[in-house]
Amino acid sequence: MADTQAAPAPVTIEINDALFCTHFKEVCAECSFDGREENDAFFGFDPIDRAGIEAPLAIVNKDGVYQCKKHASTGESPALIHCPVHVTSSIFLAFSYTHTRAGCTQCYGWKKQITRARTAAKKAGKK
Secondary structure, three states, X not given: OOOOOOOOOOOEEEEOOEEEEOOOEOEEOOOOEEOHHHHHHHOOOOOOOOOOOEOOOEEEOOOOEEEEOOOHHHOOOOOEEEEXXXXXXXXXXXXXXXXXXXXXXXXXXXXXXXXXXXXXXXXXXXX
């Protein structure tokens, strides 16, 4: 009998309540990750086929805070949040990661960016 193992789930990161792959993409072919449905639902939208959003380049500071490189020197003090359990291997070892809420609402204002992507998708469908 063949040994069948499920493919490992992609490792995700959470920045200001939105899920991305480790490449900071909401949709990533390399990781086989698509977080649009989860992100839409979290921000109160019904899922639609829209372009994925990308997080700007970021750094993780010594406190584990994701900060955009553009505004990292602002020194805002973000609040701690707890990420969902990540599946990290084919034998499904689960680790829980704690990250912090990113302070830059200019770069990490996902609801506004998702709204724009949804509007563009709807306009493209009307043509």
